[in-house]
Amino acid sequence: MKNYVFFFFLMLFGIKMAFSQDWANLKRYQEANSKLSTQNISQRVVFMGNSITEGWSNIKPEFFENKPYINRGISGQTTPQMLLRFKQDVIELKPAVVVILAGINDIAGNTGPSTIDMIFDNIISMVELAKTNNIKVVLCSVLPAKDFPWRPGLDPAEKVVKLNKLLQSYAEENHLVYVDYFSAMVDDENGLRAELGADGVHPNALGYSIMEAILEGALLTALKQD
Numbered sequence: 001m002k003n004y005v006f007f008f009f010l011m012l013f014g015i016k017m018a019f020s021q022d023w024a025n026l027k028r029y030q031e032a033n034s035k036l037s038t039q040n041i042s043q044r045v046v047f048m049g050n051s052i053t054e055g056w057s058n059i060k061p062e063f064f065e066n067k068p069y070i071n072r073g074i075s076g077q078t079t080p081q082m083l084l085r086f087k088q089d090v091i092e093l094k095p096a097v098v099v100i101l102a103g104i105n106d107i108a109g110n111t112g113p114s115t116i117d118m119i120f121d122n123i124i125s126m127v128e129l130a131k132t133n134n135i136k137v138v139l140c141s142v143l144p145a146k147d148f149p150w151r152p153g154l155d156p157a158e159k160v161v162k163l164n165k166l167l168q169s170y171a172e173e174n175h176l177v178y179v180d181y182f183s184a185m186v187d188d189e190n191g192l193r194a195e196l197g198a199d200g201v202h203p204n205a206l207g208y209s210i211m212e213a214i215l216e217g218a219l220l221t222a223l224k225q226d
Contacts, residue, residue, distance in 0.1 A: 024084035025074050036070070036093060044068045044095040045219060048082055048126065050105050051075035052143060052202060060208040070095070078106045078114070079122035086126050091133045097222045098130050099179075099215070101140040103163055104201065107156045108148045116159060120166045127176070136222045138215070139171045141182040145201045146191030157190035177222045184210050 045068060047053050053073025057064050064071060072089040074081070079102050090098050102123055106114040123139075130137050141164045146157040164182050171178035185207060187193045192200050196207035203211065 024081040025077070026085050026088060028074055029072055029089050033089065033093060039068075041068075041094055042096055043223065044070065044093065045097045045099060046070045046072055046090050046093055046095040047099045047101070048086065048090055049073040049099075049101040050077045050082075052104070053101055055202060056208055056211075059203075059205055060212070063208070063212050073101075076105060076110055077102075078111045079103060079119055079126075081111065083122050083125055086129055090126075091129060091135065095135055097136045097138060097219060098126075099138045099140060099219075100126055100130075101142075101181075102126075103142045104145060104156070104160070107142075107145075107159045107163070108151050108154065116163050116166070119163060120170075123167065124170060127170075127174075136177075136225055138177045138179055138218050138222050139167055140179040140215075141167060143181050143201070143203070144186040144190055144192045146189055147200055149199045149201070161190060177218045177225070179214055179218045181211055181214060184214060 047056070047069065050073055053071060054075050056073070057071045063069070070093060082102055100123060103119045105111075106119040106122075127137050127139065142160050144157065145160060146155070148154055148156065160182070164180075168178055168180070170176070185193055185196050185203075192203075192207075196210065197203045
């Protein structure tokens with residue numbers, strides 16, 4: 001229950017920021033970015049995402065400690081917002097790898113209606129920006145969800161499945177590292193397994209542990225790519 005309340009307020013804050021003057025929340029990490037050192041830059045990994053990424057550092061901070069991992073998740077964000085801040089919060093940090101986990105808030109309509117193709121195009125635009133700047137990409141599946149506590153009744157499960165199929169096919173065709181969180185976390189109704197998160201969308205500590213086990217091997221693979 002504690003995790004659910006935390007994520008609920010993160011989501012409300014993120015949605016509020018979506019309609020503020022700083023639509024993409026570019027100020028959020030400006031100061032932190034300016035203070036980053038150049039140490040371990042050859043192994044640096046930036047995590048681009050929404051509340052699922054942002055909450056990772058709060059619920060499982062040990063995953064990020066003493067590693068060249070930089071969390072740039074912002075709660076409530078959709079892919080057009082991430083695309084707007086991608087240069088500032090990813091490219092200019094000069095990472096070796098970017099981990100992109102995005103799309104669920106677009107399906108929820110946090111910043112307005114979005115088709116699956118629109119979401120996919122925004123994610124691929126981030127991938128292309130990364131590749132143009134010699135940043136290796138780890139492309140992640142969207143986590144399963146069968147309802148949104150902040151916008152109930154949208155029936156997102158099949159949209160998540162469709163988006164993930166597009167992402168996986170693109171990754172395979174373009175020789176990207178693809179991380180399939182969905183298959184490891186889904187229940188028999190295409191929702192998030194109950195033991196992995198209290199609200200059906202955001203992982204708890206056990207959920208993040210499953211994600212970490214999958215991601216670590218993917219990061220090693222990406223760092224070895226030419």
